[in-house]
Amino acid sequence: MRVVIVGASGNAGTALLRRLRTEPGIEAVGICRRLPEQRGTGVEWHSVDVGHESATELLTPIFATADAVVNLAWQIQPSHDQRRLYRTNVLGSRAIFQAVLRAGVPSLVQASSVGVYSPGPKHAYVTEDWRRAGVLESSYSRHKALVERMLDEIESDHPTLRVVRVRPGLIFQRDAGTEIGRYFAGPLLPARLLRFGWIPLIPAHPNLRMQAVHADDVAEAYLSILSSDVHGAFNLAAGPVLDPDSAARAFRGLPVPVPGVALEGAAALSWWLRLQPVDRGWVKLALKAPLMSCDRAVSELGWRPRTDAISALRELVAGLAGRAHTESPPLRADPDMPGRMGGLLRGRLPGTGNPY
Structure with a gap:
């Protein structure tokens, strides 16, 4: 299986690469804006700025032989430059989705977040069908909601594409x-x-x-998703x-x-x-x-945080x-x-x- 990870140099990306390196039969490809100086072995690297206007054209040939694309690319800073954040988070995600469709990739796994959800209870747990309008005062939350709306349209227009959304806590x-x-x-x-x-x-x-959840447990969930044919969204969090x-x-x-x-x-x-x-x-x-309730991840992925x-x-x-x-x-x-x-x-x- 050839898996392309966009945003492979970040917090979740490094954990996922660490996990995939130990899994036989998986060929990992890492994409990020600035390549790591020490890249090790076993990973094919490409430098692409997903927010650049040429991103779709650059990504499409890299995706052409992929069995799955995992999009982890996201910017949290600089918080004083909302234009830059929108460029990477929303426009960059759109460029990645367009490249996935052009290349005919069969599976797209998108890193979403608890931040996609509308305000909800603090002493009860919501499932993956909770409202997804975000918390309006948070640009991070608004951007997560916008990206998932794009995915809604893509799923409607391209029913053969397998789309999975991963919604972790911290x-x-x-x-x-x-x-x-x-x-x-x-x-x-x-x-x-x-x-x-x-x-x-x-x-x-x-x-x-x-x-919250440990990065290694998030990586384990991604591996379970890549190794199965599940669709839809999965909440991920550890107790307490x-x-x-x-x-x-x-x-x-x-x-x-x-x-x-x-x-x-x-x-x-x-x-x-x-x-x-x-x-x-x-x-x-x-x-x-x-x-968030994580019952779906437990029942369908067999996921339990270590x-x-x-x-x-x-x-x-x-x-x-x-x-x-x-x-x-x-x-x-x-x-x-x-x-x-x-x-x-x-x-x-x-x-x-x-x-x-």
Whole structure:
């Protein structure tokens, strides 16, 4: 089986390649904008900027002999450049879909997210048929919803194409520690202090209840999808639900009640001042995104996460403290990149520039 992975150098992409390398009979092809300096063996690499106007033409011949295309390409930063994010996330996804259709690829697997869902319950679980209008205040969520609408049209117009949508919660692994710190915390986070596994104060709100999953477990789900003939959408998350109380127990901290408006205001002001890279839309998404049932993944894929959500979070925090990284461009530890202190000292402010 020849599998083309678009966005192969990111958090989920590196985990998927790691898993496919151990699976006999699978030929992996990696596509990303900037190729890893250390590519190893067993993977065929191509450099393509999916947001460029020529992306469809460049991707079509690469897809021509593929049995499946897995689209993981997505940009979270720079949050202050919404045009660039739309270019990669929405227009780039459209270019990939067009290339899949032109090349006649039989299977398309799309990385979606819990962010595609409309606001929902925090003490119950929604299935894959929950409304998919996103959380309007979040550009990330709106873009996920737009991409899935494109997939709806493609499925309607091309019924022989197998389309699968993967909707995970937060994806954690140690190697992504530096990347996630750059994208979501910025250069002012005292990451080294996390090496003791202690966070003294935990912001607490009744709706700060989220789900997470380890990158290796996500990769296992992708392999199960590629090895079967399933269609449709699959939620992926590990238990338990992450909330302020569970975080306080895990990191020996004290939950401190904070009103939602204060969380939003602090994010909005510090983002506007370029102190950190996360706008208020991410806070709204955290407060409004529903909890997901993963029963379909369990029953149809036989999927069961090996790492629980607390352990995955501990691993990520350890990665943040240890500046864990790889040589893959998005996961690099270059101190001059946006979101790192070296970048800040050189005028590369959080939420600006292109960290990919």
